[in-house]
Amino acid sequence: MRSIDSAGQTALEQRNISIRDFIWLTVKNRTTGDPYEEGYWSDVTTISAEIRNPETGGDEFRTFAGAGNLIDVSPIALMSNLATQTLTITVSPVANLNELVREYDAKQARIEVYRGLFTPGTYAQIIPAYPRFVGYIDDMDIKTPPENEAGTLVMNCISHTQELSRYNVATRSSVYMEERSTGDTFRNHVAAVGTWEMRWGVKNIAAQPAAPTSTGSSKPYDAGLDRR
Numbered sequence: 001m002r003s004i005d006s007a008g009q010t011a012l013e014q015r016n017i018s019i020r021d022f023i024w025l026t027v028k029n030r031t032t033g034d035p036y037e038e039g040y041w042s043d044v045t046t047i048s049a050e051i052r053n054p055e056t057g058g059d060e061f062r063t064f065a066g067a068g069n070l071i072d073v074s075p076i077a078l079m080s081n082l083a084t085q086t087l088t089i090t091v092s093p094v095a096n097l098n099e100l101v102r103e104y105d106a107k108q109a110r111i112e113v114y115r116g117l118f119t120p121g122t123y124a125q126i127i128p129a130y131p132r133f134v135g136y137i138d139d140m141d142i143k144t145p146p147e148n149e150a151g152t153l154v155m156n157c158i159s160h161t162q163e164l165s166r167y168n169v170a171t172r173s174s175v176y177m178e179e180r181s182t183g184d185t186f187r188n189h190v191a192a193v194g195t196w197e198m199r200w201g202v203k204n205i206a207a208q209p210a211a212p213t214s215t216g217s218s219k220p221y222d223a224g225l226d227r228r
Contacts, residue, residue, distance in 0.1 A: 008117050008127035018121075021073050022049060022064055022114035022129050023089070023097070027104035036104055039064040040097050041116070042071055047123060051114050054131040065096055073113060076132050085159040087113070087133050093144075093151040101140060101153065109137045111157050135159040 004012070011017045024039040041047060041064040048061050070092035079085065089111075091097050100106075116129035138158045145151035173191075177184040 004130060005127040008130075011117055011126050016120065017126065018118040020116045020118060021071070022051065022116055023071065023073075024051075024062065024064075024112040024114070025097075025100065025106070026110040027100065027106045028109070030103075030105045038100055040067040040071060041065075042067060042069065044068050049116060050125055050128040052128045052130050054112065054134050059128045067091075067097060071097065076113070082161050082164060084162045084165070085133070085135070086138075087135065087157040087159070089113075089155045089157065091153040091155070093153065098142075098153045101155075102142070106137055106140065106155075111135060111137055111155070133157070133159065135162075 021042045022039060023041070024037065026035050026037050028034065029036055039062055041049065044066040046063060046065050048063050050059055050061050052059055072090040074088040076087060077085065101109075111133075112131060113133040114129035115132050117126040118124060119126060135157050138156045140156070141152075141154040143151045143153075174185065174187045177187050
C-alpha cells in the first residue's frame, strides 16, 4: 500500500490540487558508457522539484526540464503483488526527451515516474513528488513522419520487478567454480556424473564371476555363498 504524507492525503480528498508527472531517465554515453541523468515534467519552464527517492526513501531535489503536454504517460495500476508492470510513454518529436534518446544510448535505460501535487495556480509543492513507477525501457519506436504528418516516440517500459524472474547466466561448471575460488574442485565431474550408475542394495550381476559349468558335486553352486 502506498503511503502519502498527511498534507498530500488531505489535498487529494479536498480535490484542491494541480497534478503533474515527472520523468527521470538514466541513459549511457554512446562513446564512454558513462551514465547520464536527465529529467522532464509535464509543464513549462525548468523547475527544481523535491522528489522521494525510491531506493533510499529520502527526499532530495532534482532539476526537471519543462515538456508541457508533449509527454503522455499511460495509466499506472496500483498492485499489491510482485507482478511485472508495463508502461507506455508517448513523446512528441519536438520534445527534448526525443533528442536525449537519439543522442544517448537508451537501451534498457532506467526510468522513474513520479507524481507531483501542487497548490493550484502556483509552483508550490504540497509534498515531495512520490514514485509511481520504477523500471527500464524495454524497447522504443521512433516514427519519422512524412511531410505534414505527426511523428512520435513511443517508449515501452517494464517495471524493475522483472529482475525477480531473471535467470543466472553463470554455468555450473568446474571452470566457473575455479574462477570464483582457485582450487575449488566441487564440480570436477559435473559433466560425467549423470552417466554414473548407483546400485543401492542390489548386487551388480555383471561384476559377479560366471558360475562353473561343472562342480563335480550334485550340490548346486551358489555364487553368493561361496566361502572358498
